[in-house]
Amino acid sequence: MPLNVAMHQALWFTHSSFPLEIRSFDEDCLVFHPGAGDTFVLDAFSGFLLSLLSPAAQDGVQLTSLVAAGLGVAIDQSLHDQVDGCLSDLYGLGLIECDTQ
Structure with a gap:
């Protein structure tokens, strides 16, 4: 599957x-969104990726590099796909925003 450009x-x-409050527990991560008043339970990978995001915008390539460095894994198509899917899920939950320029 080609990289989703x-x-x-x-x-x-x-x-x-609305700074997110993130707490990690082994394989799970709890996230409180103060603006919405909602709490979410995420898997560890999603919580880690979310912790790398900030009000300073970053593209998917930058985020994939940060994930690879933080987890000590190689950057390959599988990691790109996992980051893309996770970003889409986090966006769908309203935890992050996206600017397509």
């Missing part, structure tokens, strides 16, 4: 006015 060119970020 649109996902990797998009800029991903969190809201500076």
Whole structure:
């Protein structure tokens, strides 16, 4: 499956006015969104990726590199796909924002 160029060119970020509260527990991660008043249970990978996001926008390539460095894994198509899917899921939950420029 080819790299999803649109996902990797998009800029991903969190809201500076609603800093997320993230707590990791082994294989799970709890996230509280103060703006929405919602709490989410995420898997460890999603929580790790979310912890790398900030109000400063980053593209998918940057985020994939940060994930690879943080987890000590190689960057390959599988990791790109996993990051893309996770970004899409986090966006769908309203935890992150996307700017497609």
